[in-house]
Amino acid sequence: MIIDIPATTTGAVNKKLVEVRETGGAVTLGRVLTLVVSTDDDDNAEAVIDAANEASREHPCRVIVVTRGGRVGDSRLDAQIRVGGDAGASEVVVLRLYGELADHSDSVVVPFLLPDTPVVAWWPDTPPAIPARDPLGQLAIRRITDATGTADPAATIRSRLQAYTAGDTDLAWARATPWRALLTSAVDQPPHESLVSATVSGLSAEPAVDLIAGWLASRIDGPVRRRGGELRIDLQRESGTITLSRPQTGKTATLSRTGAPDALVSLARRETRDCLAEELRRLDPDEIYHAALAGLERVIWE
Template identity: 40%
Template sequence: MIIELNNTRTREIAAKIDELHEERGEAALGRVLTLLIATDEGELEHALELANNASREHPCRVIAVVPHAGKARAAAKPEPEAVADGRAAQGGRTGKTQVFVDTQGGMAVDAASESGRSNLDAEIRFGADAGAGEIIVLRPRGGLVHHPDTLVIPLLVPDAPVVAWWPTEAPANPKTDLLGAMARRRITDAKRSSNPARTIEDLRRNWSSQNIDMSWTRLTVWRAMIATMLDQPPHLPIISAKVSGPKDFISMTMLAAWLRLKLGVSVTIEDVPGSDAVTGVYLTRADGVLSLERPSVEEGVATISTPGQAPQTISVPARTLEECLSEELRRLDPDEVYAEVLTRGWDLIHPQR
């Protein structure tokens, strides 16, 4: 079920959701969190599909904020006093346009808009179109694109944690972003941004324990398998390590930084032309090289080679975005290992940066 509300207000959206819950004989109290998605129209449906699937494991209310195409750039940036704090009504000048925000009434209107127009369109998805929860798509126009927090606050699930997710382009500092500031967990994906290197450097410079990047989440299976390999006898010291994969691949650099921190040995990175994921990890010991290789993501078959033993093949398919998102929604506490890798290990691999 998809319901469209044009020129609406957040209080009308909230009332409609309550009405739909009443009709279906259910309550929003079963939602374990509110997932905020900041994206654009081009990425919206893909992001909602991932959120739908993840919500079957983590029932949640999904709120996607998608500024109308072209409107965000045309709108004048508001002065600091024009931004509401979510507790009281206030007005502010945005160029020649004045925006008034009244969070108690759930209303955000543009005084320069036509009479009766709210500069906000919305879409409510229920049932099969929304996984195990409900989806609210907010499409602000004009000055409202600069006030996503005041639009979202009246729609949050009471007493449930808030998670913010940027499927592609993320703010330089998610912690100070208007949506990110409300979140207990902030999920980014440097790999899918237009400039992965710059994105990860922004995250490093503005590090917060509440931030996590999916470049790290993609390594969960690799890290688990490497830990299992090292747990098998003989427990000989590792002399050096090497990882291989695509050039300037964020996940590969993170894996190298993790090995450098945990093993305390030098780690080299080998570029593999034509690859699109980590292809191998090689740990040198006194008795030879202990390795884990997955040359092809499409085949999804990895080979474990241990000195003195016959090679073993295991199935290691590439992790999907749905699996990565579900993992991060499952674990809302700070990831201390990721923090070490980003703040300490990265510089050990790239000291020149």
């Protein structure tokens, strides 16, 4: 069920939420968090809401989507409430801000935060320079950005270290999770030798590949190189090489190890909803992500 409430107030929207809850059976019981989504791209809002809805099936929550319809003209709040099949396992409140109100999104959001539940903020497109200092970021204990969709993904992900505050993360990090898991598993196999160097290649505008390089640099004493080209990771040990490669648009990767037969592994690109669900599983600081950001400074860019 979708209910549009044009030219309204936060009080009127909250009243409507209570009414919907009482008449339609929608409840907030079991909601484990409040997810606040901030986007300036109204055209992409539906895709963002769909991703949040899918993630909410694993993490029941209230989703508050804030979009800015323009800062010119009179202040106005247009709201929309989604419950039931249109809201996954959550209830969605869409807030479109116009005029001067667009600069005070935190004040508009506060009345809709669920009491006694943690708040997570997500910027699916252009993130603030320092998420923890953003008005919405100050409400949250976990702040999720996505460098992949920015104008310069490589520069954006490298800038995350200076802006880092405990609780920050990026969806590019979650996109790299299956790769990190496969590489860790391969290294744990005999002959149990330390890695002496690594080479990571892939699209130059793919921050997930950058983060893999930074992660390796934080764990290897030897050089780690980042190159453009095919999607491929080579880990060098004294006795041989471990290679994990996949076609750019493929779903199956090849794991090669010196002295062992090649293995084919499923490694499709992860959907945004899956990455978001992973990030919502932990609300504590991600120290390994922070180490990967710091490791980017040790990477040799070729």
